[in-house]
Amino acid sequence: MEANMNDQKQKEVVLSGIRATGSIHLGNYSGAIQQFVKFQDDPDVDCFFFIANLHSITEKIEPDLVLKGTRDITRVFLAAGLDPEKSTIYAQSSIPELCELSWLFNCMVTVPTVANMPHFKEKKDLMQSRGTKETAGLLTYPILMAADILGVNGTIVPVGKDQEYHVELARDIARSFNSKFGDLFTLPAASIGDFIPSLQGSGKMGKSSGGQTIAINIAADELKKIVLTAMTDPARARRTDPGDPRNCNVASYHHIFSSTDEVTWAEAGCMNASIGCIDCKKVVLKNLEALIAPLRERYEEVARIPDKEIDEILHEGGIKARKIVMAVVGEAKERMGLPFF
Ligand code: SF4
Structure with missing residues (x-):
């Protein structure tokens, strides 16, 4: 199913996430979050923006940091102008069905497909150079990303150019599922944000810049x-x-x-x-x-919002998004002969 091919009045569903580690810099802001805010104000669009805290543990699990990062990114969303009344803002960890959907997709994707993805090769080499082994989570995280997108039947995914192939994988999975088990998923399309280069050399800010970035709250x-x-x-x-x-x-x-x-x-x-x-x-x-x-x-204003209020925003958003994902995953399982007995 091409996105909205059969029903021009159907709303677009915009979905994107930011990992819960590191600080938000100009590259994240202009490459992704600025797009989120524009989409949020479009009445023909339903927006889902999440903190990708499950993606944040693929290399190292640091409980305090990932929890702090989840709340920090939520505050950044608010500072940038995202409004929980207009956009569904949630943490990935609030929706266990995403992991379930990811498993179903894991069983449809071959190992070479994910092993040959550029992110895996890069990160694997980096981890090995530090004397650590790559995790299975690192290998399969693009499949979880496909579950993030298809779990709410996302049609537009704002991402940086270097993430475009992940959206392509989600399209391939949706196409494959639809042809085997009947139309369920719309085919998502990437919406590519500005590429913000490093000011200290070649490459993208935050990745190839030797750590030099412009934080969005820089003095x-x-x-x-x-x-x-x-x-x-x-x-x-x-x-x-x-x-x-x-x-x-x-x-x-x-x-x-x-x-x-x-x-x-x-x-x-x-x-x-x-x-x-x-x-x-x-x-x-x-x-x-x-x-x-x-x-x-x-x-500075949102930094003063107590954690309890931030958690409440994530809780409300999680309930709303989970309801949608549960329905999609339930239907996918039924079609695959895996009902909840
Ligand atoms: S080389 Fe100097 S003048 Fe030319 S674009 Fe760069 S900063 Fe500007």
Whole structure:
């Protein structure tokens, strides 16, 4: 079933999750959470946003950290503007049926399919370089991700470009299930967010940047330091040397965070050496500060919300999402000859 192919009036179902480990940085915000907020305000969309705390234990299980991370990400959702009255916000661990659905899918997916996924190869090598063995959970977590998506019959999945193949796997599983057991799942589509590069080298912020990230509540002076010391086109060794914006991530930031006029100004000024790199970076800094200042302020407010209230939001969201997942999983099991006796 292509998403909404047969019923144009049916609402889209947007679903996405954020792992409960590490801090939320600009890459997560612009790559995913900013999209969540836009979808939330669309009356033709039902939104499900979850804290992927089951995905957070695939490499290491640290109970205090994962619990704290679950609450912290919930606060970030609130700071970014997600509203529990408009979006269903929950923790993955509140829905045991997701693990059940994941098991059903595990029995439909071959080992080479998951073993050849880029994330597994990367993480396996990393874990082995640290002297630890990869877990079975690390191998099969894309299948749990498929259960997250298909459990609520998600139709749109906001993700970063590097997660697109996980949505493809969910589509393949849905297609395979539907052809064997009858149409049950809609085929989800990825909605790709902005790619935010590192300012200290190549690669994506937070992954290949040696840990240097811009937290969404970063202090103004720290932000200034990171932006003004960002790497630039090596060809611009002197102020009078022309540069090539294609070789500079500051230029990429202009494309994401600056106005069209500012992009034109920066690129022309770089290529004809009429501006210096500091002039160029200061405009990026101004635009990033304008984006981050309200988030910083709001984050300070939500940091004061007691854990009990955060847990209540997750509890309410969990009940709502679980009801939907239970119905889907019950139907899937019936069709597979696995009723609840
Ligand atoms: S002028 Fe701007 S785009 Fe060009 S190298 Fe310097 S920082 Fe990068």
